[in-house]
Amino acid sequence: MxxxxxxxxxxxxxxxxxxxxxxxxxxxxxxxxxxxxxxxxxxxxxxxxxxxxxxxxxxxxxxxxxxxxxxxxxxxxxxxxxxxxxxxxxxxxxxxxxxxxxxxxxxxLDHTRSLHTLPLWEAAEIAGRLIRTLAVDPPPGLATLREVADGIRDGLTRRQRALGDPVPAAWVDAATRNARELAGAGEQRMIHADLHYGNVLAGTRLPWLAVDPRPLLGAPEYAVPELIWNRADDLQSATDVHRLLQLIVQAGRLDAELAHGWVITRCVDYWLWGLERGLTIDPARCERVLSALLSNR
Known part of the structure; x- marks a missing residue:
């Protein structure tokens, strides 16, 4: 036992x-x-x-x-x-x-070796390529990104108020707008919707393989945000945040504006999710990312 x-x-x-x-x-x-x-x-x-x-x-x-x-x-x-x-x-x-x-x-797979064991920039390039590899023709019956986006859009303002308005109002507005406008945008593929550095492990038949997928039908760009906030502590400046986003977009052959929009929306959503569960580190990471990406917009 x-x-x-x-x-x-x-x-x-x-x-x-x-x-x-x-x-x-x-x-x-x-x-x-x-x-x-x-x-x-x-x-x-x-x-x-x-x-x-x-x-x-x-x-x-x-x-x-x-x-x-x-x-x-x-x-x-x-x-x-x-x-x-x-x-x-x-x-x-x-x-x-x-x-x-x-x-x-x-x-x-080797659970002792995830992409967390690699330098950030090397890990991000591998993960970006995996976003593209895993974006395949969708089988029927998948949950859709549109459904997820609608849930985010409908809940952000209510959750923000219930928590005492911790996120700047303009950022919540931007996230809500993006969730509405990006719900059906971009390629419609089967994607791994929980692709962070800890969910990519070293293998033997291939050097790196994704695990724990949450499959969705939607745009591959939806998978970018976790790769930004998950190692935000490694980012020393706003320039590093922009550099990381650009690296992942280029490695995955993704749409830059669509990726940017999903980072905004999912960072706000995850910030609130973390506070709802009493977390402290992840909301701070999301704030750092959003400050970098929204400071000049």
Missing amino acids: ITVPEAFAQWRSRVDGEAGRLWVRSLPAQVQQLTRRWDLTVDDAAPLHGGLSLVVLVHRGTQPLVLRLAWPESTNAQEAFALRAWQGRGVVSLIDAEPGSGALLLER
């Missing part, structure tokens, strides 16, 4: 209350059932985790794999669907799935 990391258990309980606590308690039994079903052996290493998923290192015979169990309200069913469509192109390969339980069996 595995032991669920205490930090993961506390986070799910904090976010989801009693439902989160019950789900965490069920995980050891779920792992035991899945290892029997898929003929897996659990490694001695302690389970890993992100915010939504528990990751267990396993083997099938001599083949190293990863068993990932996600919070039931996450997008694992869509993730499995998208991974099958990508077929390992720029992304971790899917071996098997039980989407109803949020379980995925995946190719083993």
Whole structure:
């Protein structure tokens, strides 16, 4: 039986209350059932985790794999669907799935080496190229960026007021306007909508592969903002913010204005999201990015 990391258990309980606590308690039994079903052996290493998923290192015979169990309200069913469509192109390969339980069996990558281990500018160029690689013809049935944008647009002002107006009003207005105008703009492709440096790991069949995709039908430029705010602490000036945005746009062969607009909108949205959950570091990072990009506009 595995032991669920205490930090993961506390986070799910904090976010989801009693439902989160019950789900965490069920995980050891779920792992035991899945290892029997898929003929897996659990490694001695302690389970890993992100915010939504528990990751267990396993083997099938001599083949190293990863068993990932996600919070039931996450997008694992869509993730499995998208991974099958990508077929390992720029992304971790899917071996098997039980989407109803949020379980995925995946190719083993090196979880100790993400793009966070590389200098920012090198990491950003790799991630920018991955945005383009992962922008493929969409299979039917994907959630759409238009739906996401409509939700952002409709909620920003209400959330801003509920938090005591922490974001400058002009920035909220710009984000709301962009969410309305950019909802259906640009190429309409299947994209990885949660592509940050921690979600790109070193592989063996390819040097770098994306993980934990949140697939959407929409413009690839939507994937740029996390690559800006995620390592904003490495940016020393407004010039660095502009340089980073330009580098990612060029590496991914993206539309510069569309990318700029999504950075504004998603930074405001994420700033408010962070405050709603009691975070302090990420809202400050978003403020730094927005100050650089909106100071002359």
